Amino acid sequence: MQLAIKNLSKQYTKGEVFALDNVNLHVEKGEFVAILGLSGSGKSTLIRCINRLIDASQGEICFEEKEIMSLTGESLRLYRRNLAMIFQQYNLIPRMDVLTNVLTGRFGYLSQLYIIFKRFPPECIVKAEESLEKVGLVGFSKRPIKSLSGGQQQRVGIARALIQQPQIILGDEPVSSLDPVTAKEVMGLLQKINEQDKITMIINLHSVELAKIYGKRIIGINQGKIVFDGSPEELCESKINTIYKSDKVTL
Numbered sequence: 001m002q003l004a005i006k007n008l009s010k011q012y013t014k015g016e017v018f019a020l021d022n023v024n025l026h027v028e029k030g031e032f033v034a035i036l037g038l039s040g041s042g043k044s045t046l047i048r049c050i051n052r053l054i055d056a057s058q059g060e061i062c063f064e065e066k067e068i069m070s071l072t073g074e075s076l077r078l079y080r081r082n083l084a085m086i087f088q089q090y091n092l093i094p095r096m097d098v099l100t101n102v103l104t105g106r107f108g109y110l111s112q113l114y115i116i117f118k119r120f121p122p123e124c125i126v127k128a129e130e131s132l133e134k135v136g137l138v139g140f141s142k143r144p145i146k147s148l149s150g151g152q153q154q155r156v157g158i159a160r161a162l163i164q165q166p167q168i169i170l171g172d173e174p175v176s177s178l179d180p181v182t183a184k185e186v187m188g189l190l191q192k193i194n195e196q197d198k199i200t201m202i203i204n205l206h207s208v209e210l211a212k213i214y215g216k217r218i219i220g221i222n223q224g225k226i227v228f229d230g231s232p233e234e235l236c237e238s239k240i241n242t243i244y245k246s247d248k249v250t251l
């Protein structure tokens with residue numbers, strides 16, 4: 001078992017509703033998990049708890065059989081090397097070129113001196129070029145980030161994730177800012193990486209269509225609870241309605 005989440009709950013403020021409510025989830029190495037749910041259902045909270053960007057209120061997360069919620073300092077840094085993030089807004093550094101942005105994915109492996117002086121070992125640069133080749137951006141190394149399209153910027157984000165040599169890629173709505181065609185290209189790239197490199201994908205999505213095409217397993221979250229966990233074929237209309245059920249009054 002690569003990731004085991006047991007009875008996980010998160011309450012941002014005492015007295016408020018639970019953003020995650022007793023979540024239990026097991027993920028095996030190499031799975032492609034698409035997470036669906038209404039805005040505010042807890043998808044980002046789950047991802048942020050997994051990579052310890054935030055601390056859960058209760059429960060347990062184990063990575064490769066080791067409990068990770070109590071990690072601090074160096075052991076937390078080493079744990080985080082296993083997890084790469086890709087984001088809706090790409091989170092690139094606009095004033096730096098493509099290659100340097102990819103190289104920042106290697107920070108978890110380098111000493112502070114390399115980082116301060118931004119001088120990277122030659123083998124890192126080779127790895128960065130290889131990552132760029134993998135995402136279809138050969139020849140883009142020196143291009144400023146600002147000169148790239150959204151789809152190209154997300155490819156840089158994926159190359160930055162790959163150079164980290166992660167076990168898991170966590171995606172927080174990585175294609176929500178892209179047009180439908182480009183979104184499919186980027187999801188196809190993640191699918192290829194998942195199949196070729198056996199990197200586990202846990203990807204939050206707003207599109208049921210994309211989840212059904214690219215997810216090998218779909219998790220549906222409603223008000224912090226897992227209400228669906230199954231294959232794309234099992235995600236019928238009534239299950240979709242359960243995932244997207246809202247208590248809010250519609251105008």
Ligand SMILES: Nc1ncnc2c1ncn2[C@@H]1O[C@H](COP(=O)(O)OP(=O)(O)OP(=O)(O)O)[C@@H](O)[C@H]1O
Nearest residue numbers: 012013018019037038039040041042043044045046
């Ligand atoms: N930093 C925070 N402080 C307080 N409450 C928060 C915080 N972050 C999220 N929440 C609340 O937790 C709940 C779950 O939010 P979360 O961002 O995980 O949902 P989501 O499914 O990722 O939504 P979206 O699809 O819009 O990104 C929401 O009610 C949200 O308002």
